[in-house]
Amino acid sequence: LSDIGNDLESVLLSEQQLNDRLAEMAAQIDEDYKGQDLLLVGVLKGAVMVMADLARRLHHPAEMDWMAVSSYGSGTKSSGVVRILKDLDADLTGRNVLIVEDIVDSGLTLSWLLSNLRSRGPKSVEIAAMLRKPEAVKVDLDVRYVGFDIPNQFVVGYGLDYAEKYRNLPFVGTLAPHVYES
């Protein structure tokens, strides 16, 4: 197996850039939910990195729960077909829910998730996403906390995969063409 670095073309967002922005997002979330209940809902598997890094920067005693949904399959395009692979443990009745996601691409996953979670009787449901592709969004979606708006290119790292790989990169980058071609 070759080193993961050999498969990369460029670094779009460095670890430092991600960390700086996460600190700002956490401060804003602390302020907005001060003295209130807060349940963070991480969307597996992509949100693992941002959930861990955002949650540990909060001063708020937030709870963490996880849901696994999938829309991409193993390719690079969103299908719009969302499947629940693992549901939440928590009852959302009366809760302030903050969905934590790695990326809003077409927005189809989050749009579906929002209506699903809203039907469970929460007090509020908001979204925090580390990345958003404004040119790719197909639905009207109100994302309360956005890390970075990025160009409409296929990116990996910091939770984002290509065929389940590259999630473990500590930064966001683009893949070298040979990775797709092989």
Ligand code: PRP
């Ligand atoms: C990816 C990503 C988001 C979603 C965004 O998840 O992590 O959850 O797609 O795409 P959309 O805005 O076009 O719906 P994926 O379904 O690949 O599952 P994963 O998190 O396990 O990689």
Ligand code: MN
């Ligand atoms: Mn995902």
Ligand code: MG
């Ligand atoms: Mg994926």
